Amino acid sequence: MARKYLPTADKGASGLERPAGRTFPGFMPARLWYRQPVYYMSNALTIGPSGATIAAHDVQLAEMRGGFGPHGATHFASSMSSVLVAASEVPDGSALSTRVGVNGVMVARGSTSGMRHSAGEALAHAS
Incomplete structure (x- = not known):
């Protein structure tokens, strides 16, 4: 993700990650992620079948940097595969x-x- 959204930071971080053999600390999850599950809520009523056109906007990073957390960026549609598997088939x-x-x-x-x-x-x- 850093390569796409933070290309300059990615180049510098990659140069440090390779010799260290671990993820650049600035790219590690916040402490909250270790304490509890973190999730996004989508609009469960907006479901598009596999292959449907769904508009998406790359706005979350800018919103997060704004200091108020993601807001509009967390409202998105869900897409499902054309294959449905019963829970009993997933041991x-x-x-x-x-x-x-x-x-x-x-x-x-x-x-x-x-x-x-x-x-x-x-x-x-x-x-």
């Missing part, structure tokens, strides 16, 4: 792979393994 939700694609281009990959907080903890916190 271990802590080991799922994730992918995010935009306009056919893979922009992120991840996994639920190694999450800081379990799905149960996140649901309990959000409730």
